[in-house]
Amino acid sequence: MPSFRARLDITGLRPGFAPPSVMEAATAAVGSSHVVEGHQLDVVGGVPRITVRFTVEPGAYDDENRQALRAARHLQDAVEEVAHSRNLMVLRRIRGRWHPLA
Template identity: 40%
Template sequence: MPSYRVRIEVGALRAGTTPETVLPAGADAAAALTTVEARDVELRGGRARIVVRFTAADDVDAHLAARAVHGAVEALAHVGLPELTSRHGNRWVPVR
């Protein structure tokens, strides 16, 4: 199965949210739909982004998983738009 990755910039946390709950919530949302391969937090330009890598049968299923991750994280924090990419060899290519 193809490998996909969704990155989401995370801003201010919503009331009652602790930082350590955000990444697991996103990964769990993806895991409810597909197999999660990895999860991580990145810092880019002083801003935090969560990264969830997962498998999906096709781009349609990958978009569903990415939306689930986005929705779960958005319930906990102010977020940016999801950036969905698929792996082609050693490159990550944007999914339209």
């Protein structure tokens, strides 16, 4: 199964939402159409960053990438309902290394 990561910087919460709601929104959005393999929260340069790792159904290479990009945009849209975000990045695992999708 092709494996991808979506990373997103979180710059602030929207009023009425608690920090856990960010990861809940992200994993629910991706999990609605793909298998979520894991998720984590890091702080990079003082900015919280969420990462959601997921798989897509095998198919043509470009189709797999398109599925991953759609899932990542869906993740960002869901997160934007509870928090402010920036710098969405999607990475694909190829031979043990993570490569950004263009």
